[in-house]
Amino acid sequence: MMADGADRASNQVRTVNPATGEAGKSYTAHSLDDARAAAKAARAAYGQWRRTSFTDRAAIIRKAAELLRARADDYAALMTAEMGKTLTEGRAEIEKCAFHCDWFADHAESYLANEPVDLGGGEAFVTFNPIGVVLAIMPWNFPFWQVIRFAAPALMAGNGALLKHASNVPGCALAIEEVLHDAGVPHDLFRTLILPSSEIEALIKDENIAAITLTGSVPAGRSVATAAGSVLKKCVLELGGADAYLVLEDADIPAAAKVAATARMVNGGQSCIAGKRFIVLEAVKPQFEQALVEAMAVFKMGDPAQEGTNLGPLQSVKARDEIHQQVEKSIANGARLLLGGEVPDRPGAWYPATVLTDVAPGQPAHDEEVFGPVAAIIAARDEAEAIAIANASEFGLGSGVLTGDLDRGRRIAANELEAGMSFVNENVRSDPRMPFGGVKNSGFGRECAAYGIREFVNIKAVHVKALEASKPTRVE
Template identity: 65%
Template sequence: MTHHAEHGYEAKAAQGGEGASAQKLKTENPATGKPGRTYDGHTREQALAIAGKVREAFPDWRRTSFTERGIVVGTAARILRERKDEFARLMADEMGKPVTEGLAEIEKCAVNCDYFVENAEGFLANEPVQLDGGRAYVTFNPLGPLLAVMPWNFPFWQVFRAAAPALMAGNTVLLKHASNVPGCALAIEDVFREAGAPDNVFRTILIAGRDTAELIDSPDIAAVTLTGSVAAGKAVAEAAGRNLKKTVLELGGSDAYLVLEDADIDHAATVAAMARMVNGGQSCIAGKRFVVVAPVREAFETALAAKMSAIRMGDPLDPATKLGPMVSVKARDEIHRQVRKSIENGARLLCGGEVPDRPGAWYPPTVLTDVKPGQPAYDEEVFGPVAAVIEARDVEDAIRIANDSEFGLGSGVLTRDIRRGEEIAARDLEAGMAFVNENVRSDPRMPFGGVKHSGYGRECGMFGIREFVNIKSVHVRE
């Protein structure tokens, strides 16, 4: 018997959870191109029925203490660590993540759980307000069942980033995961079940994206959080707006890093390569545009191309692998189209840019320079290992180019002048996050999210846990 079967979601995959369904979710190993396991999905009727059960579980869960919730969420952290090898392998099989990165992702999920177990009660403690006469304070009550619509690229982290604070706040959670990672989706439900969560406090449904709007329409759903594409965010926002339901949207990004004339070029290229190659470049907060002031552009692009070329593709199950396959051949082909179109429109290829002659969804680390408006590498989000080098006349021009994007998720400044770099990061860059001399990343302790077409609302930290609560004013005349 496999370890999967021991923990219950192998059987569910075969039986389709709550009743038989005609819909099949077929996985494919992106490293080999070979079919993986097939899962029975839920019908819309089954999904709505499960949403009803998640609603029914809410009143009892909201009345539990922070200590009781913390036992469940803290136990989930322990289970994640105990089963980390299994889950890392599952991610590798379903979406191609190298196991070393998968193990780090599982640990980050566990740290996130621990953080909110420790801090939720303080973040949501009543806040006194000084008014004339009587007592006044603000209290933070859970909203109700949260629908979490999640993507494939960080199939555990994205879910736990939203679920741990939501559960600690007293909400229940319904997960609609990406259809290419159904095993991960069911595994997460299994973690919370094994952790002792009461029935239906956390549930997974396997449905197509087109059926999500009907769930949002359901009175059993109180709010929605989505991480995904701009198109998906607009669709969810539209459906939620019709129903006046609170949403948090974390969408795409085309993160710009400014390389100033006084930057340490080797360090800047190291940070840039690391930023670009996060999750094989398949990350909203991966660095994508490197805006370099003219005097150091040639030195920087040469150093970046050397560091990117040194990253070798390999079997995601090999712990030494730094770059696995893209999520799918379709996604790889779209990345290649963007690269070729950019070159046709004047970009220059420094390394990579060729599709390997092998099965699977492989694409090499690629660097383009002379990137300008009118090229996909400038105008679009390139969701793969492709770095775009853009020349700026000076610092002010670099800031203008960085902000010349529909996106505003993360950003960076690479410079030896820490004071100037901090000023640019804090004041000038139109993004939800700005880092100086390091790559952008999420952290449970810091608010995470963007502006413009990168979405709205925040996850993580105190700001994140307060997104899905009723901020209530209470005044008592004594």
């Protein structure tokens, strides 16, 4: 999920419009010395910020929400230009960021309130203190949301933050810095760093960085975890996913196909929690194949800057070509193509909505994360085999169950699927009110809700007891 779309020449970063292949704006990169200076300044600013009240912090984060909503059209257009997101999805992303800011402005104090403990004497409680400056290493696919997702709770908890964003969305990264500063976040407390990936390890090890959060690929997660572990710093990792949805024989098949298509096509299929593998019981496989093709065909490639477009380009031609190779290799190894699967003859990073069936082990569509608009249909004999197929993956981020029996769906989602999130009869999504994260190679730690804001605090035990008056020593 890390970007490869920007052209870095000397200390300049130039973006590329994925819809046209044309060069965009150029930005000056920071050096490692710049980054270290920013980390030192952020640590100093944190020393003051951590002593501000929740009320004061909340006023600033609410102002950020207000500014996000006021600038939604501009920020949606910026995402369209840098990574190809449609205007409709871009506006929705900004609104989600604003809601997230409002939520943590309203709930951070209660999430971090002291928790009393009965030790049978004195006063005992658990308190949640900020830990310092959090370094965030973020991807391009949700360039505002994935930053605000960490930043709002981190700042509300009293921490400072530095952002190292993906190289193909520098404008988005600087816009986030701008909106937070305009809202009243102290200048040094939150900074965007346009920094080469080669410098990240050294920044992680800087003494002014307290913790790291990464959303990215499995190799990036391993690299960050290794660097953080070498200096005993905490990290939260949200990595890839190959989310499986079980389509059971008792499901309303046309309705299930619409949920599946929505799950697969969010952000043009470029989402960690997009549905990627649809494990269908053999009894309903033919009906589901037809229904899914109909539901996926609704997504038509179009100019992402035009209203109503529901499928824009992928983030880069390189990413598109890798996805097409995965499709071709899957077909060569036995998968059948039901829809799409052809690279259009036009400039830009375009790829159509695609459906593969008869997907099986040994095919990329089965074994790998396909980060684009490609749905894979996998057959299962019964519920037990469907669950086994879903769990036989290196990933464990999201998962779903499509069924007409809610008790059955609840049981499978809650107890059987090896994933950080399991939704019944709807597509998986992140929400500030629910914990977000995965297991296995999808990473560890949680974002959102009370679980997320507590990732980057010192969970401290405190016991207070009065000194007992000493008895005077009697001298004979």
